[in-house]
Structure formats: structure tokens, C-alpha cells
Amino acid sequence: MAQVTTSLTELDISRPAEGGEVGPLQSGWRLALREFAQNKLAVIGLTILAFFVLFCFAGPLVYHGAVLSTNLGSSDLSPGTGHPFGTDDVGFDELALLMWGGRAALEVGFFAAIIGIGIGALWGAVSGLVGGFADAFMMRVVDVFLSIPFLFIVLVVAVKYGASVLGLSLIIGGFTWLVPARLVRGEVLSLRTRDFVAAARAAGSTPWRLIRKHLLPNALGVMIVNVTFNVADAILAVAALGYLGYGLHYPTQDWGDMLSSGIQDLQNGYWWLVYPVGACIVLVVMAANLVGDALRDALDVRLRRR
Amino acid sequence: MTAYILRRIGTSIVVVVGVTFFIYGLLHVIYPEPAIDVLGPKATGPAIQSWNLQHGFDRPFFVQYLSYMNGLLHGNFGFSWVANQNVTSLFAERWVRSAYLSGMSLILAVIIAIPLGIFQAVRRNTLGDNALTSLAFVTYAMPVFLLGLILIQVFALTFKVFNFEASQSLSVWHVIGDWHSMTLPIATLTLISVAGFSRYMRSSAIDSLAQDYIKAARAKGLPERLVLWRHLLRNASLPLVTLIGLSIPFLLAGNLITEQLFNYQGLGLLFFFSLQKVDYNTLLAYTLLGALLTVAGNLVADISLTVADPRIRLA
Numbered sequence: 203m204a205q206v207t208t209s210l211t212e213l214d215i216s217r218p219a220e221g222g223e224v225g226p227l228q229s230g231w232r233l234a235l236r237e238f239a240q241n242k243l244a245v246i247g248l249t250i251l252a253f254f255v256l257f258c259f260a261g262p263l264v265y266h267g268a269v270l271s272t273n274l275g276s277s278d279l280s281p282g283t284g285h286p287f288g289t290d291d292v293g294f295d296e297l298a299l300l301m302w303g304g305r306a307a308l309e310v311g312f313f314a315a316i317i318g319i320g321i322g323a324l325w326g327a328v329s330g331l332v333g334g335f336a337d338a339f340m341m342r343v344v345d346v347f348l349s350i351p352f353l354f355i356v357l358v359v360a361v362k363y364g365a366s367v368l369g370l371s372l373i374i375g376g377f378t379w380l381v382p383a384r385l386v387r388g389e390v391l392s393l394r395t396r397d398f399v400a401a402a403r404a405a406g407s408t409p410w411r412l413i414r415k416h417l418l419p420n421a422l423g424v425m426i427v428n429v430t431f432n433v434a435d436a437i438l439a440v441a442a443l444g445y446l447g448y449g450l451h452y453p454t455q456d457w458g459d460m461l462s463s464g465i466q467d468l469q470n471g472y473w474w475l476v477y478p479v480g481a482c483i484v485l486v487v488m489a490a491n492l493v494g495d496a497l498r499d500a501l502d503v504r505l506r507r508r
Numbered sequence: 509m510t511a512y513i514l515r516r517i518g519t520s521i522v523v524v525v526g527v528t529f530f531i532y533g534l535l536h537v538i539y540p541e542p543a544i545d546v547l548g549p550k551a552t553g554p555a556i557q558s559w560n561l562q563h564g565f566d567r568p569f570f571v572q573y574l575s576y577m578n579g580l581l582h583g584n585f586g587f588s589w590v591a592n593q594n595v596t597s598l599f600a601e602r603w604v605r606s607a608y609l610s611g612m613s614l615i616l617a618v619i620i621a622i623p624l625g626i627f628q629a630v631r632r633n634t635l636g637d638n639a640l641t642s643l644a645f646v647t648y649a650m651p652v653f654l655l656g657l658i659l660i661q662v663f664a665l666t667f668k669v670f671n672f673e674a675s676q677s678l679s680v681w682h683v684i685g686d687w688h689s690m691t692l693p694i695a696t697l698t699l700i701s702v703a704g705f706s707r708y709m710r711s712s713a714i715d716s717l718a719q720d721y722i723k724a725a726r727a728k729g730l731p732e733r734l735v736l737w738r739h740l741l742r743n744a745s746l747p748l749v750t751l752i753g754l755s756i757p758f759l760l761a762g763n764l765i766t767e768q769l770f771n772y773q774g775l776g777l778l779f780f781f782s783l784q785k786v787d788y789n790t791l792l793a794y795t796l797l798g799a800l801l802t803v804a805g806n807l808v809a810d811i812s813l814t815v816a817d818p819r820i821r822l823a
Contacts, residue, residue: 480650
């Protein structure tokens with residue numbers, strides 16, 4: 203009995219508990235940033251992405267290789283002086299092609315993900331907020347779109363309209379807003395019952411203001427995580443379209459376009475036309491996935507992995 | 509249960525009707541003049557008019573859609589003007605080959621992914637687990653055609669073990685027997701699926717390993733092998749049921765690219781060539797078929813999950 207009383211008196215409220223160092227009040231975002239920075243894989247992923255952004259956007263300013271004028275005299279050269287990564291079948295410099303192809307891939311990946319999240323967030327927020335019949339209808343529309351195999355429908359549209367970076371981004375973005383729409387709707391469904399939303403309503407917020415100022419900012423974590431994964435998926439999609447020959451049109455090139463004759467290149471022994479491009483695609487997609495995983499761990503508490 | 513299944517079938521039918529309407533409408537917008545694609549760019553106005561009249565393209569959009577749907581319900585996918593053949597008979601020649609490639613890959617992927625995931629969960633955070641996780645992560649980030657190219661380089665060009673082209677035989681039995689040509693396409697599609705499945709299987713097995721019934725099974729002295737085999741395997745495999753149902757669009761996409769890479773005469777390759785030649789009805793039919801398979805996959809996954817796992821609440 204005496205022991206119990208001593209242990210009770212030891213619990214002094216004025217003394218902070220051990221190991222419970224509480225610093226100055228931090229916002230959720232700063233906590234997330236700290237958690238993200240502690241994740242080694244995430245930092246690696248971010249570094250890879252930063253490298254490729256530099257490589258693709260600043261690279262062509264420094265390194266000038268032929269990507270527009272064919273030179274059959276110097277076609278299919280193996281890596282060596284003058285052409286560090288060799289040349290392809292029309293004499294284009296492979297290193298310069300890697301830069302320009304990556305630029306297109308990153309641009310389409312980024313724009314498509316932004317377009318996808320833009321449509322998806324609005325669709326999901328409106329659907330979740332309005333509820334009732336409109337919600338049911340809007341979610342059936344999402345079901346319908348999700349049931350159509352992504353690559354098929356994108357191919358069918360891209361054959362006609364996928365020649366430019368903007369067109370391809372619109373097409374891919376136009377078919378990747380479905381998952382974000384579902385996620386944001388789920389968020390909104392739980393957010394709309396919260397007191398701050400009720401307070402905003404009582405203060406006379408219009409639904410549009412509610413979505414803009416209260417619902418979407420609180421669903422931002424989910425959205426950012428999704429954008430990262432969508433960038434990775436979009437880059438893979440562009441590569442697949444380019445490989446099949448229905449991607450961007452000359453002179454804009456994508457990494458996928460560079461692999462479309464991959465099997466002949468391998469049979470001829472031109473390994474430098476296949477593996478550097480392949481490594482670039484894998485690295486960028488993997489880096490985006492790593493960053494996405496880390497962001498999910500940092501931002502989305504419910505989805506946190508064990 | 510029955511009520512849930514009936515309701516689930518009901519929503520699936522609604523989705524299917526929506527899908528047909530959307531795809532039909534979209535192709536109508538993208539290819540507004542199939543007459544020009546068939547007759548050529550120099551076709552004269554009267555020729556186009558009479559072609560449209562003959563094939564019903566002069567009617568209002570809704571009438572065309574309803575008549576197409578009517579044909580669909582009678583198993584008629586329309587006529588391919590490029591192949592000068594019914595799309596149904598065009599598909600009939602090829603679907604078995606695609607089904608063999610995709611089905612075989614799916615089965616192999618499941619057979620490989622389940623033990624792999626359980627192994628990784630049991631040996632969590634060891635060297636073996638980390639190596640396999642990294643490998644799966646790299647494969648997951650790899651385009652299907654790149655994986656196929658690497659396999660071709662290693663197994664067909666450097667070491668001449670397998671053929672770099674899929675079997676060109678028209679007989680299905682011959683294709684199945686021709687492992688020399690079919691190993692690489694099947695391996696490509698299998699490995700891509702394994703990369704996705706094994707990640708889920710691993711986390712699902714980790715969840716199951718933490719459950720009390722595993723502790724109880726171990727506490728009563730059951731050998732670890734039987735704990736995994738009898739108690740873990742079934743419970744941990746449940747999420748895979750859903751995953752397989754949801755993976756159908758990816759499987760079809762992988763199938764298309766694999767068939768193109770290995771020049772395998774299946775539905776995917778047909779779709780690929782139809783894109784080049786603007787074979788309107790074939791494109792429409794295969795996209796619809798893919799969507800129907802996706803809806804069916806989701807439906808079967810949902811229903812079999814509720815049958816397999818009585819704990820799932822039918823909300």
C-alpha cells in the first residue's frame with residue numbers, strides 16, 4: 203500500500219515525463235516534413251528526381267547533340283568520344299535524345315497528374331458534399347470509367363490526339379482522375395460531419411467556398427500522395443504508348459519512342475540504344491514511387507505501413 | 509447474402525450499360541466518318557453517302573447505338589471492313605491464344621506470389637526479404653516491354669535457350685506444346701504480375717502473422733510448417749482474391765504489349781494492328797470486351813470474397 207502512495211506522489215505534474223520532450227508547437231505539415239526527411243529511401247528518390255529534372259531541362263543547354271538533323275554517316279555508333287552514349291539508327295546522339303525524351307516524359311507525367319488530380323478532386327469533393335442521388339450518379343460514372351481498360355482507351359484516343367505533350371497529358375490526365383475522385387470523396391464524407399465544416403456552414407459559406415477553403419485543403423495530404431503515384435503511372439503510360447508507336451510525334455520524342463525498335467537493336471547488338479533508356483525509365487518511376495510511399499507514410503496516418 | 513449478390517449484379521449491369529454507351533459515343537466522336545477510313549481519302553460525296561446509307565451511319569446517334577447494342581446482345585460485334593470478316597469470327601480465331609497467354613501467366617503469378625509473400629513475411633527484414641522487396645520494387649517500376657527485352661537479351665540472344673518470338677502456329681495445342689517459344693512471353697507477363705501481387709501478399713501475411721490464432725496454433729505446439737500451411741495460407745490469401753479481380757485491366761494491357769513484343773497472334777496484336785488501320789468495329793469490340801472482363805472480374809472478386817470470408821459485412 204505504501205508503495206502505491208509513493209509511486210503516486212512521484213507522478214509530479216510540474217515535471218515533464220521522461221523522454222517526452224515537447225518542443226515548440228509544430229504544424230502537421232512540419233511534422234510530416236520531418237518524418238519525410240528521416241526516410242532515407244525518400245531522400246534517395248527525391249535526389250534521383252532532382253537529378254533527372256536537371257538532366258532533362260538544364261542538360262540540353264550544356265550538351266548539344268544532334269537530335270533534329272539525321273546523319274546516316276554516323277549511325278549506330280557505339281559509345282565513344284563525341285558520342286558518350288552512342289548514336290541511333292539515323293545518327294541522332296543518344297545522350298541528347300535521353301535528355302529530350304526525358305523532358306517529354308517528365309512534362310507529360312507532371313501535367314497528366316495535375317490534370318487528373320484537378321478533375322478528380324473537384325469531382326470527388328462535389329460528389330461527397332452534395333450526397334444523395336447526385337453522389338450515387340457521379341460515383342457510377344467513376345465506376346464506368348474505371349471499368350474501361352486504361353491502356354486501350356488511351357491508345358484509341360491517342361492515335362488521333364496524342365501527338366503533342368499537351369494532347370497526351372490531357373488524354374492521360376482525362377483517364378486518371380478516377381482514383382483521386384474516390385479518395386477525395388472519401389475524405390470529404392468524413393470531413394463534412396466535422397465541427398469546423400458545420401461552423402463554416404453556419405457562418406454562411408457557400409458550397410463552393412466550403413470546398414475551396416475547408417474541404418480540399420484538409421484533403422491535400424491524400425491528394426499530394428496520389429499525384430506522386432500518378433506521375434509514375436503516367437510516365438509508364440507514355441512509355442508504353444511511345445513503344446507501341448502511338449505516342450508523341452517527331453520532333454518531340456519520349457523515352458518510350460526510343461525503345462520502339464528495341465528488339466531489332468538487341469538483335470543487332472546495339473545495347474546502348476536499349477539499356478540507358480530503360481534505366482532512365484525505371485529510375486524515374488521508381489523514384490516517384492519511393493517519394494509517394496514516403497509521403498503516404500508522412501501525411502496519411504491511416505494508411506501508414508507497419 | 510443472396511440480396512447482396514443480386515444488388516451487386518444489378519450495379520454491374522448498370523455499369524456495363526454505361527460503359528457501352530461511353531465507349532460507343534467516344535469512338536463516334538473520334539472517328540466521325542468511318543466511310544472515309546474504309547473508302548479512302550479520295551472518296552466522293554455520293555459514295556460516302558451511299559456507304560453511310562448502306563451501313564446505317566446516316567441514322568441518328570441513339571438509333572445507331574441501340575442497333576449496335578441489339579447486335580451485341582445477339583453476340584454480333586459488328587463487321588471489320590479491314591479484315592472483311594465478322595469481328596466475332598475474327599475474335600474466335602484468336603481468343604484462345606490470348607486466353608492461354610494471360611491465363612497461364614495469371615495462374616503462375618499467383619502460384620509464385622503466394623509462397624513468396626509468405627516467405628518474405630516470415631523472414632521479415634532479413635537479407636532475403638530485403639533483396640526480394642527491392643527486386644519487386646524495380647520490376648514494379650519497369651515497363652512490360654523493357655522486362656521482355658531484358659529476358660530476350662538474356663535467354664534468347666546471349667544464351668540461346670528460348671526463342672525470341674512467340675509460337676506462330678495456328679493450332680492451340682501446338683502453341684501450348686511449344687514451350688521453346690512460349691516461355692519468354694509467359695515469363696514476361698508472369699513476372700510483371702508477381703511484382704504487384706507479392707507486395708500485397710507480403711503485407712497481408714504480415715497482418716495475419718500478428719493474429720491470435722497464429723499464436724494459438726504455435727502455442728499448442730503445431731510445427732511451424734503446419735502453422736503456415738493450414739492457418740496462415742488461406743487467411744493471408746484472401747486479399748489476393750480481390751487483387752486478381754482488379755488486376756484484369758493491367759493483365760489485358762500487359763497482354764497487348766507482350767503480344768506486340770513477341771509477335772503473338774492474339775487479340776492484343778489484333779487490337780494493335782486495328783489501331784494502325786483504323787478498324788473501327790474491332791477497336792470498339794475489343795475495348796468493350798476488356799471493359800466487360802473488368803466488370804466481371806470485379807464482380808467475381810467481390811462475390812467470391814463474401815463467400816470465402818463470412819466476416820465481411822454486407823453493408
